[in-house]
Amino acid sequence: MLKFIARRTATLVAAVLLSSFAVFLIPYVTPGDPVRKIIRSRVAGDVVDESVVQSLGQSLGLQDALFVQYLRWLGSFFSGDMGLSYVSRTPVVEQVMPALGVTVSLVTVALGAAVLASLPLGTAAALRQGRRTDRWITAVTQSFIAMPEYWLAPMLVLLFALKLAVLPSAGWNDASSVVLPAATLALRPASYFTAAVRSGMIDALSAEHVFAARARGLGRTRTVLDHVIPNGLLPLATLLAVWFAGLLGGSVIVEVIFAVPGMGRLLYDAVVNSDIPLAQGGVVVVVALAVGITTLADFVHRLLSPKAGAALV
Amino acid sequence: MRDHLTVDGLTVRDTARPGAPLLDGVALDVAPGEFVALVGGSGSGKTMTAMSVLGLLPQGLAVSGGSIRLGETELTTAGHAELDRIRGGRIGMLFQQPKRMFNPNRRIGRHLREPLKLHAGLRGTAAQRKAIELLAEVGFEDPAAGARSFPHQLSGGMAQRAMAALALAGRPDFLLADEPTSALDKVLERQILQLLDQERRDRGLGILYITHNLASVAAFADRVLVMEQGRLVESGPTREVLAQPKSPYTRSLLEASILQPHGTSSARNGVHAEPEAALSLRGVSKSFAPRRKARAAVDGVSLELRKGEILGVLGQSGSGKSTLARLVLGLERADAGTVAIAGTGTAHTASMCRAVQLVFQEPYDSFDPRMTLRSSLEAPLRQSPLSNEEREGRIRAAVVEVGLDPALLDHRPRQCSGGQLQRATIARALLLEPQVLICDEATSALDALTQRTILDLLRRLQRERGLSLVMITHDMDVVRYMCQRVAVMYQGSLVELADTGTFFSAPQHEHSRALVEASIPCKGLHLGRLVSAAD
Numbered sequence: 001m002l003k004f005i006a007r008r009t010a011t012l013v014a015a016v017l018l019s020s021f022a023v024f025l026i027p028y029v030t031p032g033d034p035v036r037k038i039i040r041s042r043v044a045g046d047v048v049d050e051s052v053v054q055s056l057g058q059s060l061g062l063q064d065a066l067f068v069q070y071l072r073w074l075g076s077f078f079s080g081d082m083g084l085s086y087v088s089r090t091p092v093v094e095q096v097m098p099a100l101g102v103t104v105s106l107v108t109v110a111l112g113a114a115v116l117a118s119l120p121l122g123t124a125a126a127l128r129q130g131r132r133t134d135r136w137i138t139a140v141t142q143s144f145i146a147m148p149e150y151w152l153a154p155m156l157v158l159l160f161a162l163k164l165a166v167l168p169s170a171g172w173n174d175a176s177s178v179v180l181p182a183a184t185l186a187l188r189p190a191s192y193f194t195a196a197v198r199s200g201m202i203d204a205l206s207a208e209h210v211f212a213a214r215a216r217g218l219g220r221t222r223t224v225l226d227h228v229i230p231n232g233l234l235p236l237a238t239l240l241a242v243w244f245a246g247l248l249g250g251s252v253i254v255e256v257i258f259a260v261p262g263m264g265r266l267l268y269d270a271v272v273n274s275d276i277p278l279a280q281g282g283v284v285v286v287v288a289l290a291v292g293i294t295t296l297a298d299f300v301h302r303l304l305s306p307k308a309g310a311a312l313v
Numbered sequence: 314m315r316d317h318l319t320v321d322g323l324t325v326r327d328t329a330r331p332g333a334p335l336l337d338g339v340a341l342d343v344a345p346g347e348f349v350a351l352v353g354g355s356g357s358g359k360t361m362t363a364m365s366v367l368g369l370l371p372q373g374l375a376v377s378g379g380s381i382r383l384g385e386t387e388l389t390t391a392g393h394a395e396l397d398r399i400r401g402g403r404i405g406m407l408f409q410q411p412k413r414m415f416n417p418n419r420r421i422g423r424h425l426r427e428p429l430k431l432h433a434g435l436r437g438t439a440a441q442r443k444a445i446e447l448l449a450e451v452g453f454e455d456p457a458a459g460a461r462s463f464p465h466q467l468s469g470g471m472a473q474r475a476m477a478a479l480a481l482a483g484r485p486d487f488l489l490a491d492e493p494t495s496a497l498d499k500v501l502e503r504q505i506l507q508l509l510d511q512e513r514r515d516r517g518l519g520i521l522y523i524t525h526n527l528a529s530v531a532a533f534a535d536r537v538l539v540m541e542q543g544r545l546v547e548s549g550p551t552r553e554v555l556a557q558p559k560s561p562y563t564r565s566l567l568e569a570s571i572l573q574p575h576g577t578s579s580a581r582n583g584v585h586a587e588p589e590a591a592l593s594l595r596g597v598s599k600s601f602a603p604r605r606k607a608r609a610a611v612d613g614v615s616l617e618l619r620k621g622e623i624l625g626v627l628g629q630s631g632s633g634k635s636t637l638a639r640l641v642l643g644l645e646r647a648d649a650g651t652v653a654i655a656g657t658g659t660a661h662t663a664s665m666c667r668a669v670q671l672v673f674q675e676p677y678d679s680f681d682p683r684m685t686l687r688s689s690l691e692a693p694l695r696q697s698p699l700s701n702e703e704r705e706g707r708i709r710a711a712v713v714e715v716g717l718d719p720a721l722l723d724h725r726p727r728q729c730s731g732g733q734l735q736r737a738t739i740a741r742a743l744l745l746e747p748q749v750l751i752c753d754e755a756t757s758a759l760d761a762l763t764q765r766t767i768l769d770l771l772r773r774l775q776r777e778r779g780l781s782l783v784m785i786t787h788d789m790d791v792v793r794y795m796c797q798r799v800a801v802m803y804q805g806s807l808v809e810l811a812d813t814g815t816f817f818s819a820p821q822h823e824h825s826r827a828l829v830e831a832s833i834p835c836k837g838l839h840l841g842r843l844v845s846a847a848d
Contacts, residue, residue, distance in 0.1 A: 207413075207416075208408075208410070208413045208414055209413065209414050209415055209416045209417070211369065211414075212406075212408060212414035212415070213416070213427070214367075214369055214400065215367055215369060215400055215401065215405075215406040216400060216401035216405075216406075216427060216428045216431070216479065216480070216482075216483070217397045217398060217399070217400040217401035217402050217428065217431050217432060217483065218397070218401075218427060218431065219393065219394075219397045220393070226427075227416050230418070231416065231417075231418060234418075304418060305417070305418050306417075306418065306463045306465070307417045307418070307463060307464075307465040
């Protein structure tokens, strides 16, 4: 287990370093003078004079080897100095952290709802495998996979915000404003989760050790609670982590449509405005968090399923 | 008087398919302290009988007649709560594949605490202490470590011991043992049987022992019941049934389970081994993973397989038999040493791969379940320049050669029996015209009758085609029946190589002696004597 943790942590660090290096290179590979771009992310005032540019470049160490510059950038980045946004001229970190908080709560609510919906649906489908209930649940949830967010979101707004007028159509103010974006976001993971719960439960139900437990005198309900459900839900745990990581940066459409000031919205704005420091900060934070979560999920899976874990290493 | 377990006129039907019942009027009685063997080929209804007793028939099957009584309690009409008390508390069960019968995500100790709580009311540390005690009773050297381990960390033998501890944790009066040793080698089989026998003598455990191998329980069973197609065809004291089998089915089961009388004579006389080598290994070594403690899986093995010879490779699980086979097949690269096949040199070329073919242990695992047998058999021929007609002709010829109906080619694996599939595996191997056929436990998963027919098929092929065979097995009787020479693997090394006759009469290595000794009282001599007395 220790070896496993060490190996996974090393992978995590490598992934963060590699992606952050790619992000660090953005000012160098995009059109324009990298020195001016970097100075703009470091100095609040406008610098026009070429000689001032020269001396600032000197003092920022921009003549050093690329790798040295990268390490310096990384060091300041993880000590909380992500530079200045081109647009707002305020520190990037002050925009990234609140946005991250918003997205994390949005995604948590969405995935929580998806799990709550998929548990009974998937279990019901598994228990009535091949019968009408199963066919309906499977057909309906599968159709959600093909439903694009940019279509679903306006539909929900039309119904709940305009027609029924029970929920706000956009913004991020009180608890009610999380409902529609979270619902839009939850639909596709909910259908994948339902499929995962269904197949996990079918496997767990047909496992021979379930028969053995009954043969030892464990009652039907207890067997399902003790042996079927815990084992059947394992695939969901992994899937959940993957979706959580994916939605951190992947909730762009929903955040833009519902005007949610989250991470997706922030990255979208950064790209549209060519706000390089903001994009850099947002991407590195999202990547680090996503890789961290998947690694954590690996540890948890390994704890819950020692046999599968042993096969992974 | 203590309760008996009595089954009377038990009839089980498939509710979806009217017609002949799956079990038809099965009647048996197990007294406390009695060891009753229930014997039959696969599909004869042995396991279904056990499932009926526990009231755990699969969905769609139902008891449609007869009664099952435990003392005065009628089990066919008992309620859920009552049945849950009886399962594990008064009737325990052992299974063929113990590892699959444990929840893979739970430690052994936690498994054991379950019946202790249900049937003995023990919880917490008291239950944990008792669990460790039970593991010690079934022969765990370090029971505390055993309780901490997960099922996949146990060897097959230890898993079956742990399963026995689990089945006996509720101190049941009766034990249904469903082929608990069929997947184990003879040494382990004997240990498990002795363990059960001990329980029987110590506290009067009544045992219903289900097996397809009559000979394996001959030394332990008081009575034998023989089942064929859902009916009991014979029953009586072990000695009587073995000495004077009344039904032809029992006779054929018996014949199939004692391979020995045919073995040494006909197999050895019928074949004239040429001195030329079909396959030679020189100092072959292989080790996996740079783990510090790991010893080599195969350690400096030198061996020659003569043309037209049948060589038995014996050894317990983990002794390196299968790795050796994979090295010969070119599926693994040797760390050191050479593998040479007559006429193809030592490089792992395509012609070498064709020259050696493998027959696998699990017939159902060696075919793609979605493909028809025809598609599976075509796969190895896809590289060849044959026309479609020629290819079809070859496949048909191979299928006929192994004694299968070509109509089966359109079937999928699930529609075939284990024996049919094993024939198809052999046909697939023959398509590439190999010189050497490696059979890796090729008959271990089959019941005794089917095993016999497959062994006879292999012998015929060896005779007619001049094939050289390597029989990798833990079954001493297969070796005796088939092989001219025996190689014994132990912890990766070749510890003995001898003619079969010499090997069985005077085994040299310590491990060989253990193997030979374990095989004698169960099968071989003991049973051989009983049968020859009857002749």
